[in-house]
Amino acid sequence: DIQMTQSPSTLSASVGDRVTISCRASQSITNWLAWYQLKPGKAPKLLIYKASSLESGVPSRFSGSGSGTEFTLTISSLQPDDFATYYCQQYNSSWTFGQGTKVEIK
Amino acid sequence: QVQLVESGGGVVQPGRSLRLSCEASGFTFSNYGMHWVRQAPGKGLEWVAVIWFDGSNKYYADSVRGRFSISRDNSKNTLYLQMNSLRAEDTAVYYCAKDQRRAAAPGTPGYWGQGTLVTVSS
Numbered sequence: 001d002i003q004m005t006q007s008p009s010t011l012s013a014s015v016g017d018r019v020t021i022s023c024r025a026s027q028s029i030t031n032w033l034a035w036y037q038l039k040p041g042k043a044p045k046l047l048i049y050k051a052s053s054l055e056s057g058v059p060s061r062f063s064g065s066g067s068g069t070e071f072t073l074t075i076s077s078l079q080p081d082d083f084a085t086y087y088c089q090q091y092n093s094s095w096t097f098g099q100g101t102k103v104e105i106k
Numbered sequence: 107q108v109q110l111v112e113s114g115g116g117v118v119q120p121g122r123s124l125r126l127s128c129e130a131s132g133f134t135f136s137n138y139g140m141h142w143v144r145q146a147p148g149k150g151l152e153w154v155a156v157i158w159f160d161g162s163n164k165y166y167a168d169s170v171r172g173r174f175s176i177s178r179d180n181s182k183n184t185l186y187l188q189m190n191s192l193r194a195e196d197t198a199v200y201y202c203a204k205d206q207r208r209a210a211a212p213g214t215p216g217y218w219g220q221g222t223l224v225t226v227s228s
Binding site for chain 2: 032049055094
């Protein structure tokens with residue numbers, strides 16, 4: 001089974017900050033990686049698919065990069081609506097989520 | 107627009123069964139694979155099961171294989187999750203999600219419902 005490890009688990013940041021979240025796969029998943037945003041009481045939202053493709057309607061301040069085993073989600077300028085928990089997910093072999101990264105207000 | 111509405115959650119005793127439903131609208135249901143994903147209280151997301159757009163293939167997480175069964179009725183635009191032999195650790199919000207890929211082997215969940223809460227407790 002492929003394991004996904006995110007870092008950090010929690011991130012404190014201010015509005016306007018550049019934020020980077022890392023995700024590592026236990027084996028190569030080529031570019032079959034997605035990023036999701038989760039807020040309490042709301043449906044999870046797909047942000048990025050295929051490692052770097054921006055889902056329709058998602059603000060351009062979100063971007064994804066990486067391939068193989070190392071991936072990154074970047075928020076170029078953190079906005080108030082972005083305080084949430086973010087998950088990476090591999091879909092190269094079955095489907096596995098990372099443990100999540102909570103982005104909180106500094 | 108796309109809508110996914112889950113139902114069937116509630117409180118159930120350990121060892122009992124429950125069936126969740128997910129009613130879809132706003133897209134051609136029979137063209138898309140569908141997933142179930144859950145989130146236990148205070149925990150992260152866990153993928154549960156997937157079914158191909160035509161129902162030809164189904165896959166499950168190790169934690170539910172042999173106890174849960176995913177199915178769909180394309181004539182009713184509805185996805186199901188039959189959950190048997192429920193355990194306390196199955197307590198979670200269960201989300202259904204539409205796959206991104208049309209008429210193909212599933213990729214990643216694209217659009218999600220709001221979820222339904224299942225509580226397994228005596």
